[in-house]
Amino acid sequence: xxxxxxxxxxxxxxxxxxxxxxxxxxxxxxxxxxxxxxxxxxxxxxxxxxxxxxxxxxxxxxxxxxxxxxxxxxxxxxxxxxxxxxxxxxxxxxxxxxxxxxxxxxxxxxxxxxxxxxxxxxxxxxxxxxxxxxxxxxxxxxxxxxxxxxxxxxxxxxxxxxxxxxxxxxxxxxxxxxxxxxxxxxxxxxxxxxxxxxxxxxxxxxxx
Amino acid sequence: xxxxxxxxxxxxxxxxxxxxxxxxxxxxxxxxxxxxxxxxxxxxxxxxxxxxxxxxxxxxxxxxxxxxxxxxxxxxxxxxxxxxxxxxxxxxxxxxxxxxxx
Numbered sequence: 001x002x003x004x005x006x007x008x009x010x011x012x013x014x015x016x017x018x019x020x021x022x023x024x025x026x027x028x029x030x031x032x033x034x035x036x037x038x039x040x041x042x043x044x045x046x047x048x049x050x051x052x053x054x055x056x057x058x059x060x061x062x063x064x065x066x067x068x069x070x071x072x073x074x075x076x077x078x079x080x081x082x083x084x085x086x087x088x089x090x091x092x093x094x095x096x097x098x099x100x101x102x103x104x105x106x107x108x109x110x111x112x113x114x115x116x117x118x119x120x121x122x123x124x125x126x127x128x129x130x131x132x133x134x135x136x137x138x139x140x141x142x143x144x145x146x147x148x149x150x151x152x153x154x155x156x157x158x159x160x161x162x163x164x165x166x167x168x169x170x171x172x173x174x175x176x177x178x179x180x181x182x183x184x185x186x187x188x189x190x191x192x193x194x195x196x197x198x199x200x201x202x203x204x205x206x207x208x
Numbered sequence: 209x210x211x212x213x214x215x216x217x218x219x220x221x222x223x224x225x226x227x228x229x230x231x232x233x234x235x236x237x238x239x240x241x242x243x244x245x246x247x248x249x250x251x252x253x254x255x256x257x258x259x260x261x262x263x264x265x266x267x268x269x270x271x272x273x274x275x276x277x278x279x280x281x282x283x284x285x286x287x288x289x290x291x292x293x294x295x296x297x298x299x300x301x302x303x304x305x306x307x308x309x310x
Binding site: 039040043053057068071089155157158175180 | 268
């Protein structure tokens with residue numbers, strides 16, 4: 001439950017940021033309903049808002065969505081679902097539902113399933129309601145800079161990346177990629193400096 | 209179809225296919241340690257790049273404006289272990305203050 005409420009706050013930030021980056025209220029809500037993966041959604045609106053093409057936006061969001069596939073690999077043997085239930089399980093396979101399920105591992109597979117479904121569905125409901133609220137709020141604002149929304153977006157990204165910076169290596173990678181993206185911004189078309197950092201991550205991961 | 213609609217629907221389609229594929233492929237395909245490590249690094253790289261680009265650029269031009277203040281306040285809030293809503297809100301309020309009154 002506490003996870004669901006925290007997610008509501010992210011949802012407001014997403015809805016507002018999406019509208020601030022030029023998406024309509026309908027498009028913002030569809031992203032939350034259909035994409036339903038916070039980091040990917042923030043990425044696509046961020047890249048498009050910075051002037052990137054649709055392909056750059058989709059590519060960046062999809063690279064961030066790869067981790068959901070890995071969560072699915074972990075969850076599938078424990079959920080044992082088929083057909084429409086598997087489609088629904090796939091849609092709610094995200095950071096929060098997988099995290100809560102894995103937290104219940106010692107209490108058995110039933111507790112894991114319960115954790116997965118309750119968290120996934122709870123987050124889905126809250127995320128979508130609060131996206132709508134945030135999008136409508138931003139639409140009513142007019143000049144989003146006067147309300148600081150142009151800073152809320154990078155702050156949201158920072159809040160998403162911060163818990164992942166668990167060691168010096170991760171921190172160095174983050175700072176390196178930030179500097180690289182800024183240095184490439186005047187040179188490459190919008191969106192590409194961001195995607196290019198994924199290749200840095202792949203190269204570093206293969207080598208280390 | 210406009211860029212915004214293409215981005216909305218394209219992102220959604222790929223996001224679902226990725227999630228569904230995870231539920232459908234054998235576990236050993238994706239459990240390789242290198243894949244796991246790359247999977248941990250990609251969000252760090254992309255999200256850091258997004259923080260930087262969203263804070264210091266307008267299209268393909270670099271610029272420093274009220275967003276720098278918001279970013280510094282957000283970093284301070286995170287160092288003080290503030291929860292996510294406080295981080296975003298304090299960044300927005302400080303940036304708006306600079307934009308409106310300076």
